Amino acid sequence: xxxxxxxxxxxxxxxxxxRKITExxxxxxxxxxxxxxxxxxxxxxxxxxxxxxxxxAKLNGITRWGKMLKDIELPHKGKFPTxxxxxxxxxxxxxxxxxxxxxxxxxxxxxxxxxxxxxxxGCMIGNYEKTQAAEALALPERFVPQLIVAIGKPDETVVxxxxxxxxSVKYYRDANDVHYVPKRKLEDILL
Ligand SMILES: Cc1cc2nc3c(=O)[nH]c(=O)nc-3n(C[C@H](O)[C@H](O)[C@H](O)COP(=O)(O)O)c2cc1C
Numbered sequence: 001x002x003x004x005x006x007x008x009x010x011x012x013x014x015x016x017x018x019r020k021i022t023e024x025x026x027x028x029x030x031x032x033x034x035x036x037x038x039x040x041x042x043x044x045x046x047x048x049x050x051x052x053x054x055x056x057a058k059l060n061g062i063t064r065w066g067k068m069l070k071d072i073e074l075p076h077k078g079k080f081p082t083x084x085x086x087x088x089x090x091x092x093x094x095x096x097x098x099x100x101x102x103x104x105x106x107x108x109x110x111x112x113x114x115x116x117x118x119x120x121x122g123c124m125i126g127n128y129e130k131t132q133a134a135e136a137l138a139l140p141e142r143f144v145p146q147l148i149v150a151i152g153k154p155d156e157t158v159v160x161x162x163x164x165x166x167x168s169v170k171y172y173r174d175a176n177d178v179h180y181v182p183k184r185k186l187e188d189i190l191l
Contacts, residue, residue, distance in 0.1 A: 015152030021083035044094035050084040064127040081152035088143040121154035
């Protein structure tokens with residue numbers, strides 16, 4: 001089952017905007033991630049929940065999506081996520097935000113798997129200006145927004161493929177906007 005969940009948990013860049021996400025739903029996702037592993041059990045992560053239309057619009061405006069697809073603007077108009085969880089590092093706990101990056105990865109994946117289990121989905125977003133995100137959400141300086149996780153009801157098709165002969169890992173879309181994600185084969189990653 002976990003294998004199915006992980007396969008279903010793709011980076012979605014198109015959402016059903018009519019499906020709003022409540023603060024309680026976001027809280028529950030964070031509550032799942034709250035008990036995940038943390039280096040030295042420091043737990044330096046703090047979470048800013050974003051589900052109001054005004055704040056979602058701000059983050060929609062500063063997050064950059066699918067940059068490898070140069071000619072396609074993503075998300076398409078009318079297909080933006082309806083919530084975000086901004087994973088922040090509390091620099092009173094971890095002075096160097098990058099030191100918490102492994103914790104952040106674990107937390108983000110846990111959040112996304114929990115979302116997928118509930119019929120939702122998301123996308124990790126690292127491509128944004130931290131200063132812009134902090135300003136948009138009026139975050140106190142102590143909290144560094146290190147990774148943004150978009151959440152919503154996916155409204156697009158994402159297909160996993162094996163990498164081909166050329167070994168390219170570049171994701172691509174076909175004429176029907178189906179998104180393909182090449183993954184390296186098992187035999188190619190075992191040392
Ligand atoms: C740490 C991290 C940061 C990412 N940042 C972005 C981003 O800024 N914008 C984006 O569109 N996708 C982002 N992604 C999603 C990746 O592009 C995606 O994981 C990759 O294309 C493989 O697709 P998959 O997640 O469906 O397997 C990020 C993923 C990770 C793990």
